[in-house]
Amino acid sequence: MKIKTKKIVSTLFENIKNIIEQSKHYAVTQVNYSFVIAYWNIGKMIKENIIETKRAEYGEESIKKLGEKLTLDYGNGFGQRNRFKMMKFYEFFPDTTILTTLSTWTLTYMHPSKQLFADFGWDSPE
DSSP states (O other): OOHHHHHHHHHHHHHHHHHHHHHHHHHHHHHHHHHHHHHHHHHHHHIIIIITTTOHHHHHHHHHHHHHHHHHHHOGGGSHHHHHHHHHHHHHSOSTHHHHHHHHHHHHHSOTTTHHHHHTTOOOOO
């Protein structure tokens, strides 16, 4: 291979590599954003439909059954501990406008898909 050809291939390889790496990062950040929104909404639903309606007589049993079904369908990431933390996440950020800010900050400044989950003590999505 001539030196000029090697340089062209090397430059092309580096440019393609950068495109692939950027695409992988974008995909991970979009997944992270989706989980932030999903976890907030799940916490909101639990808080509003079971906790705030003062349905204590069957609330605990409802949360338990909900957890069993979610864990069966989606795995340990939706177990009792995480459902409680999703509700706390909603309580901590009750205003929906914070989600955009939080998600943007999370995607920009944190290690995608891991740090936010670690901060709230959640099991990271697989």
